[in-house]
Amino acid sequence: MxxxxxxxxxxxxxxxxxxxxxxxxxxxxxxxxxxxxxxxxxxxxxxxxxxxxxxxxxxxxxxxxxxxxxxxxxxxxxxxxxxxxxxxxxxxxxxxxxxxxxxxxxxxxxxxxxxxxxxxxxxxxxxxxxxxxxxxxxxxxxxxxxxxxxxxxxxxxxxxxxxxxxxxxxxxxxxxxCIEEILIxxxxxxxxxxxxxxxxxxxxxxxxxxxEKALNNKIRIIKGFKDVNELPDVLENKFSDYIHVYILRQSEILANQNSRFLFSDNPDINLTRATVHLGDIADVVTGLYTGDNKRFIASRDKSVKGAKNYSIVDPNEISEKADLTGIQEPNKHYVPYIKSASSIRYARPTDDWFVQWDKDAIDFYIKNKKSRFQNSGFYFKKGIAIPMVKASKLRATYMNNRVFDQSIVGVFPREEKYFFYILTIMNSDIVCDIIHMINPTANNSSNYVKQIPFVKPSDKELLEINQLVEQAINYAESQNGTALDSVSSQLNEIINDIYMKGLN
CATH class of the missing domain: 3.40.50.150 (Vaccinia Virus protein VP39)
Structure with missing residues (x-):
C-alpha cells in the first residue's frame, strides 16, 4: 500500500x-x-x-x-x-x-x-x-x-x-x-x-x-543481487559468483569528501588518492530553464528526438550572434541551444534545438518566477556539454556560441591548455565508472561532476591527446562514424592509462 x-x-x-x-x-x-x-x-x-x-x-x-x-x-x-x-x-x-x-x-x-x-x-x-x-x-x-x-x-x-x-x-x-552490513x-x-x-x-x-570503536569498525557491503531470494542466503554467507562484496573501514569513509561511501568493481580505482578535482580547475554549472519550453524552444525538424510537441524553427529567424541582452530587432529570433544528449561524442554535427532570444524573451526569462536565467555568464562561452541524465556511456561534446539547457552540465576549463584533455576524460569509460562510484543515482548533477578526480597528464600525453581530439571533432562534425570510433578508442586507452597510474 x-x-x-x-x-x-x-x-x-x-x-x-x-x-x-x-x-x-x-x-x-x-x-x-x-x-x-x-x-x-x-x-x-x-x-x-x-x-x-x-x-x-x-x-x-x-x-x-x-x-x-x-x-x-x-x-x-x-x-x-x-x-x-x-x-x-x-x-x-x-x-x-x-x-x-x-x-x-x-x-x-x-x-x-x-x-x-x-x-x-x-x-x-x-x-x-x-x-x-x-x-x-x-x-x-x-x-x-x-x-x-x-x-x-x-x-x-x-x-x-x-x-x-x-x-x-x-x-x-x-x-x-558500528554498521555491520549493507545490502544493495x-x-x-x-x-x-x-x-x-x-x-x-x-x-x-x-x-x-x-x-573509537565505531571508526575502527569494518562494514560489509554486498551488491549485485539478481533475485530477491538471494538475500536470506547472505545469512549463511552463500554468494553467487556475480555478487560483489566490499569491506570498508568506517574511519576511511568518514575521511572521504562529504563522508561518501565509495566502492567500485574495479579494485584499481582508489578515489581517496585524488588531491585535485574537476571543480578545482573548471567551472561546472547548469544552464537555462525558460519557464515555458513549448513556447520558447523550437526544434530543427520533427526528426529530432523528443521534438513531437515542439514547433519547428524558421531558418530565417536563427541568429549565430547574440549576447545576454537579446537580439534587438523586432519579431522572434532564435539562437542554437544545447539540449538533451548527443548521439555521438566530441561534437554535435547539427544544431537540433533553438531557443528564442529576442529582447522580450530575455525579459521573460529574467522576470518570470518559474524561469531560471542561471549561470548566464557562461552562455555563448566555449565549453563542454554533458547530459545530466546518466547513461551507460558518457557523450560529452564541444560547444561554443551556444546557450545550454538546465538538463546540461556545462564544464568550462579555466586553463585553455586543458580544454581538449577535459573533453577527452569526460568521454572516457573510466571517468564514466568514477561518476557512478561518486553518485550511482540517476543524475550527473554539477555538484557531483565537480568531484571527479583530475589526474594531470604529462606534456607528452597532453600533446598527443590534443592532436587526436582535433581529429575526433572533425570526424564528428563530418559524421564519419567509423573514423570517430577509432580515434575515440585510442583516446579512451590513453585516459585509462593516465587514470590507472594516478588513482592506483
Whole structure:
C-alpha cells in the first residue's frame, strides 16, 4: 500500500526473513517498529523463537493503525500507538536518557512530503540534517532511541550513501554506530516499488557510545543481487559468483569528501588518492530553464528526438550572434541551444534545438518566477556539454556560441591548455565508472561532476591527446562514424592509462 505518507508496506518474505534474523533477537527485549504500517515486521518478530518481548508499533496513518488493532489487539506484548514518530514526546524522553529499545526494525516512508511549516519544525528539532527526505530522519530518530549495543535493521533507498544532502546522517552513523552490513539491490525486489533514480538497501547496525570503536569498525557491503531470494542466503554467507562484496573501514569513509561511501568493481580505482578535482580547475554549472519550453524552444525538424510537441524553427529567424541582452530587432529570433544528449561524442554535427532570444524573451526569462536565467555568464562561452541524465556511456561534446539547457552540465576549463584533455576524460569509460562510484543515482548533477578526480597528464600525453581530439571533432562534425570510433578508442586507452597510474 502506498499513500500520501509515501509508505511502501513490506510484504516480501525473503526481505522480512533477512531483516528479522539480523536483529539477533533475545528473550525479554524491547523492540520498536517506528512506521509499522500493516504490521508485517511485527508478525515476523512474533514468529521468532523468543519470549517476553515488548513490541511498540507506531504509525501516523489512522488506516494503518486500524489494521494493526485488528491484527494485534489481543496480543499483549504489542503496544499500538497512533503518533508521529519524529515528534512523539515519549520518544523524546527515551532519547534524552540514552535510549530505551534493544532492537529497531523498520521500513520508513520514502520521500514523504513535508509541508513548509512542518519543515520548519523539523529543522528546529533536527538541526543540520536534510529534512525534505523522511527516511533519513527516521533513521536518525531510531538511532537515538536505541540503547548502547542495540541493533537496527532498516530497508531504505541507497541514496543516503552518496548524496551530498545526506552527509550529516552519514557522519552521525559512522561516528555513533558500528554498521555491520549493507545490502544493495534493485527496488523492483520490493513489491510495488520501482525507483528510477536509485536502488534499495538494507542497513544493519549496532549503536555504540565509543567513537573509537565505531571508526575502527569494518562494514560489509554486498551488491549485485539478481533475485530477491538471494538475500536470506547472505545469512549463511552463500554468494553467487556475480555478487560483489566490499569491506570498508568506517574511519576511511568518514575521511572521504562529504563522508561518501565509495566502492567500485574495479579494485584499481582508489578515489581517496585524488588531491585535485574537476571543480578545482573548471567551472561546472547548469544552464537555462525558460519557464515555458513549448513556447520558447523550437526544434530543427520533427526528426529530432523528443521534438513531437515542439514547433519547428524558421531558418530565417536563427541568429549565430547574440549576447545576454537579446537580439534587438523586432519579431522572434532564435539562437542554437544545447539540449538533451548527443548521439555521438566530441561534437554535435547539427544544431537540433533553438531557443528564442529576442529582447522580450530575455525579459521573460529574467522576470518570470518559474524561469531560471542561471549561470548566464557562461552562455555563448566555449565549453563542454554533458547530459545530466546518466547513461551507460558518457557523450560529452564541444560547444561554443551556444546557450545550454538546465538538463546540461556545462564544464568550462579555466586553463585553455586543458580544454581538449577535459573533453577527452569526460568521454572516457573510466571517468564514466568514477561518476557512478561518486553518485550511482540517476543524475550527473554539477555538484557531483565537480568531484571527479583530475589526474594531470604529462606534456607528452597532453600533446598527443590534443592532436587526436582535433581529429575526433572533425570526424564528428563530418559524421564519419567509423573514423570517430577509432580515434575515440585510442583516446579512451590513453585516459585509462593516465587514470590507472594516478588513482592506483
Amino acid at each position: 502506498k499513500n500520501l505518507y509515501c509508505a511502501y508496506y513490506t510484504n516480501s518474505e525473503p526481505i522480512n526473513k533477512y531483516m528479522v534474523k539480523m536483529l539477533h533477537l533475545n528473550d525479554g527485549e524491547k523492540v520498536l517498529e517506528p512506521s509499522a504500517g500493516e504490521g508485517v515486521f511485527v508478525e515476523s518478530v512474533l514468529s521468532e523463537d523468543v519470549t517476553d518481548l515488548q513490541i511498540d508499533a507506531l504509525d501516523i496513518n489512522k488506516t494503518a493503525i486500524n489494521i494493526l488493532y485488528k491484527k494485534f489487539d489481543d496480543v499483549g506484548v504489542v503496544n499500538i500507538k497512533e503518533t508521529n514518530t519524529l515528534f512523539d514526546e515519549q520518544l523524546d524522553i527515551y532519547a534524552m536518557v540514552g535510549g530505551y529499545y534493544d532492537k529497531v526494525i523498520g521500513n520508513p516512508p520514502y520521500g514523504a512530503w513535508q509541508d513548509y511549516s512542518k519543515r520548519k519544525d523539523l529543522k528546529k528539532k533536527y538541526p543540520g540534517y536534510y529534512v525534505k527526505e523522511s527516511y533519513t530522519l527516521f533513521l536518525l530518530r531510531s538511532l537515538t532511541l536505541l540503547k548502547d549495543g542495540g541493533r537496527l535493521s532498516f530497508i531504505i533507498p541507497d541514496t543516503f550513501l552518496y548524496l551530498n544532502l545526506h552527509k550529516e546522517i552519514r557522519r552521525t552513523l559512522l561516528q555513533n554506530s 539491490f534493485p527496488s523492483k525486489f520490493f513489491p510495488g516499488v520501482s525507483f528510477g533514480y536509485s536502488n534499495l538497501s538494507i542497513i544493519t547496525l549496532m549503536k555504540t557510545s565509543s567513537e
